Amino acid sequence: MTSRPEIGVEIAVIGGGLVGAAVAYGLIKKGLNIVLLDEGDSAIRASRGNFGLVCAAGKGDKLENYAPWALQGVHVWAEFAKNLIAETGIDLELEQNGGFVFCAEPPALKERIEMMERLRRKSGLDFEVMQPAEIARLMPGVSSNVAGAIFCEIDGAANPLKLLRALHAAISATEGALRRDARAERIERTSGGYRIITPAGVVTSEKVVLAAGLGNLGLAKWLGVRLPIxxxxxxxxxxxxxxxxxxxxxxxxxxxxxxxxxxxxxxxxxxxxxxxxxxxxxxxxxxxxxxxxxxxxxxxxxxxxxxxxxAPDNAPIYDEIAPGAFLVTCHSGVSLAAIHAGKVAGWIADGALPDEAAPFALSRFESSLPEREVAYG
Known part of the structure; x- marks a missing residue:
């Protein structure tokens, strides 16, 4: 039997979608020796069906600490896009001309306004309530038979497929940093960190990042952790x-x-x-x-x-679920791409999550989680 090739890195990021690629890109920018393990096109790519919104509006309804975090994420997007475009030449099609949430009926509009007022008190996110005549300035052809809409000037959209392509291109500029068709089949703890078995070979790392979307459900079990996603x-x-x-x-x-x-x-x-x-x-x-x-x-x-x-509260989960093993999971891979490449990559590089990350810890779901399993390996 032919032995699989083995490489050693400081940090292995598992998951080549928008979340994992953004984190890996940020870690490379910090000068770390990393590898991004991408299952390839057979993976469940949320980016394939992503609407591409870069938005803060409405985020935090079930976890209010998400509101200021989402707003931070949108604020840093333009600079992130500028740098990534300069590196790769790939236009991310970023537009930050504002964003709308339509409400067909008055009760729905009233409920949305109440939620936005609550989130504004938490994050400072500004918004306007517009009637059809006002909406038509930016959205010609809008029906006069809608109750109204919430408009957030900071919001916008980007092309999720071009974003993923650009992140992969930037990561690939570092030789050996992107491994395709490298689905993580097993994670083992070692005295020096972790050993990850893939069809493309074995990776040893001091730290590991679980950023494989729904694939994290299986990966976390190798570390004895069950996830509520x-x-x-x-x-x-x-x-x-x-x-x-x-x-x-x-x-x-x-x-x-x-x-x-x-x-x-x-x-x-x-x-x-x-x-x-x-x-x-x-x-x-x-x-x-x-x-x-x-x-x-x-x-x-x-x-x-x-x-x-x-997750049950629709917010991200950021946690160190085992020594040197970091979980990064969310459903807003586009909106949070810039802050994942910046702050979250910085936390992982530093090897510890700060107080700012505490609201997003896995422990917030403790009452609904199954008992912790014994880790494999």
Whole structure:
């Protein structure tokens, strides 16, 4: 039997999606010897179905400490994008022209305003409440039959696929830093850190970062830890190209730089089923047409679905779940990419999580977690 090649690094990051790639990119910027282990295109890529919003609006409803963290993440995005574009030449299609959350009926608008007021007290996030006539300045063609919308000037959107491509390109500039088709099959503790078994070979590291989205469920078990995350399906519809009309994105409808409209907003608790369904497609399209009646005559060209990674409070989890083993998981891989490459990578490089990370610790779910397992290996 041929032995697998073995490499040694300071930090191994498991998961080549948006979260893991952002952390790995940040660690390289700090001068660390790292490897990013990417399962490849067979992995459940949340970035494939990501709507691409770069937003703080509404984040923190179930965990208020998430609100100021999300706002920080949006604030640092422009500088992050500038640097990544300069390094790779890949346009991330970042637009920060503000963002909308539409409310079809007055009770929904009232409830959203109350939530935003609560989050503003926590984070300082500014917002406006707009009526259809005001919305039309940025969103021509909006229906007059919606109750209104929340508008946050700091919000925006980027292209998640180009973001992932750019992160991989930047990481690949460091020889050997990106290993593709390297699914982590097993994690073992060693006296000097960790040993990770992959089809591409064995990696030894002083520290390990679990940033593999839903794959973290299995990876954490090798360290004796159970995680309270689960998949949540979202379906997206894409239209034909159309003349540029929408100057800002919204939660359910946005126009991309190439002119297509993305329609979405479904939250479906269906396990790992990534199929699309007629009923949800119909409802997404109907809601979009209710907000923008002109879309009724725009042709749909394709649909797909992807799986979000959700904790019970919809907020990130950052924790050191074993000595030198860091968990980074969230469902806002685009919005938080800049802060993951900055602050979170800095925490991991330093080898300790500061008080700022405490609200996002795994321990906040202790009452709902199964008993801790004995680690394998």
């Amino acid at each position: 689960k998949p949540m399906r979202g379906q997206i519809l894409v239209t034909e190209r159309y003349e540029p009309v929408l100057k800002a994105p919204s939660e359910h409808v946005r126009q991309t730089m190439d002119g297509t409209f993305l329609l979405g907003g479904s939250w479906e608790d269906v396990g790992y089923d990534t199929s699309t369904t007629f009923e949800v497609t119909r409802d997404i399209a109907a809601r979009a047409v209710r907000y923008f009646p002109f879309l009724e005559k725009v042709r749909l060209v394709r649909t797909w679905s992807a799986l979000r990674i959700l």
